[in-house]
Amino acid sequence: MQEIIVAKDLIKSYDGTQNVLDGLDFAIRPGEWTNIMGPSGSGKTTLLNIVSGLDKPTSGSISINGVDISRHSENELARFRRENLGLVFQQYHLMTFLTALENVMLAQHFHSVVDETEAKDVLAKVGLGHRLHHRPAHMSGGEQQRVCIARALVNRPKLLLADEPTGNLDQKNSKIVLDIFKELHAEGHTIVMVTHAEEIGKMGDRLLRLLDGRIIADICNSDRGSGEQHYCKAVNA
Ligand SMILES: Nc1ncnc2c1ncn2[C@@H]1O[C@H](COP(=O)(O)OP(=O)(O)OP(=O)(O)O)[C@@H](O)[C@H]1O
Numbered sequence: 652m653q654e655i656i657v658a659k660d661l662i663k664s665y666d667g668t669q670n671v672l673d674g675l676d677f678a679i680r681p682g683e684w685t686n687i688m689g690p691s692g693s694g695k696t697t698l699l700n701i702v703s704g705l706d707k708p709t710s711g712s713i714s715i716n717g718v719d720i721s722r723h724s725e726n727e728l729a730r731f732r733r734e735n736l737g738l739v740f741q742q743y744h745l746m747t748f749l750t751a752l753e754n755v756m757l758a759q760h761f762h763s764v765v766d767e768t769e770a771k772d773v774l775a776k777v778g779l780g781h782r783l784h785h786r787p788a789h790m791s792g793g794e795q796q797r798v799c800i801a802r803a804l805v806n807r808p809k810l811l812l813a814d815e816p817t818g819n820l821d822q823k824n825s826k827i828v829l830d831i832f833k834e835l836h837a838e839g840h841t842i843v844m845v846t847h848a849e850e851i852g853k854m855g856d857r858l859l860r861l862l863d864g865r866i867i868a869d870i871c872n873s874d875r876g877s878g879e880q881h882y883c884k885a886v887n888a
Contacts, residue, residue, distance in 0.1 A: 653717060654678040655810060655841050656702060661711040663697055663864075671697050672708070673864035681809075684832070684842040684855025693861040695845040696814055702843060703736055703812050704728040716809060733762050737803030737811045741818035743795045745787045751798045752783040755805050762806040773801045777831055793824025800831055811835065813844040817851070829854065 656679040663672040672694050679685050687695050700706035701713055704720050705728075712719045720731055732738070745754050755770040774783055777797040787795050796816060803811060813832070817825035829851065836842055836855060844851070852858045853872055860868040 653681075655681045655683075655716055656843070657712075657714045658702075659712045659714075661698075661701065661713060662709050663694070663701060663706070664709045670709075671864050672701070674711070675864075675866055677859065677866060677869070679841065679843065679857075681841050682836075682839050683857060684836045684844070685857045685859060686852045686855055687843065687845045687859050687861060688847070688849075688852045689861030694864040695861055697864075698861070699812055699814050699843065699845050703738060704731050733806070735809045737800075737806070737808035739796070739799050739803050739811070739813040739816045741815035743787065743792075743799050745795060745798060745802075747787050750784045750786055751779055751790070751794075751801075754787075754798055755802050758802045758805050770801075770805055773805045774798070776804070777801045778827070791824065793820050793827055796820060796824070796828050797831065800828070804835070809841065811840050811842045813842065815845055815847065817846075817848070 658675050658677050661672050661675040662670055664670050675698065687698065689695055697706065701708050702715075704723065708721050712721045714720070715731070715735060720728065723731060746757065749757060751774055752767070752770055755774060756765050756767065759765045759770060771780070771783060774780060777800050779794060779797050779801065782790060782794055787798070790798070816832075817828050820828060832842060832844070833854070842855065844855070846852060856872055858868070858870040858872065859866050860870070
């Protein structure tokens with residue numbers, strides 16, 4: 652099976668002297684849920700930004716579905732994101748003057764064609780069938796994040812990338828959001844999630860631990876949900 656993400660000797664330096672990502676090599680298979688953990692400043696968000704084409708590596712390559720996006724132009728990257736990715740961030744980045752339904756339909760508009768029924772269906776899928784016409788200011792943080800997930804899903808992306816999606820949520824809302832990700836994973840979505848929470852790191856299939864821009868551990872969550880873990884492969888930091 653062809654890997655959906657392949658990173659080869661990925662290096663990122665913002666100032667030309669220090670490598671924030673220091674030669675990362677990894678591959679992710681379709682349908683895999685991979686979590687990325689590491690201390691503050693270890694390069695998690697930088698890595699996610701490069702995988703999503705929001706930023707470019709200084710050297711090395713990052714291929715999605717066999718296409719090296721590291722040399723894409725800004726226009727090509729924008730199209731690549733629209734056609735392939737669903738992005739979920741800690742900050743919701745919703746349009747405050749639009750309703751939940753309109754926010755999701757806006758994503759359809761930028762992607763291809765607007766389909767109100769499909770937008771309603773995806774909001775129902777994240778449990779917001781009764782909040783279609785609410786604006787973000789009249790929704791809880793958990794509800795807003797579920798609108799973001801609906802927005803990320805509506806164009807049926809090949810890959811879901813999430814940066815601390817529960818970072819602003821209380822325990823109850825975190826559970827609701829994580830249950831949605833579990834369901835999406837069970838349906839076959841490929842998920843890459845940055846998290847600070849150890850209990851989230853044990854979810855899904857795999858955990859990559861970063862330190863100073865290097866992968867120091869590549870861990871398989873062998874028995875989903877039980878917390879049992881073993882090393883996928885030895886990694887030299
Ligand atoms: N745009 C930028 N310009 C310069 N340096 C940056 C930029 N973005 C990130 N950095 C630096 O790169 C390093 C890695 O940052 P990054 O945000 O990827 O870490 P992180 O692991 O996601 O941290 P956190 O858990 O605090 O979000 C940090 O030292 C940060 O200061």
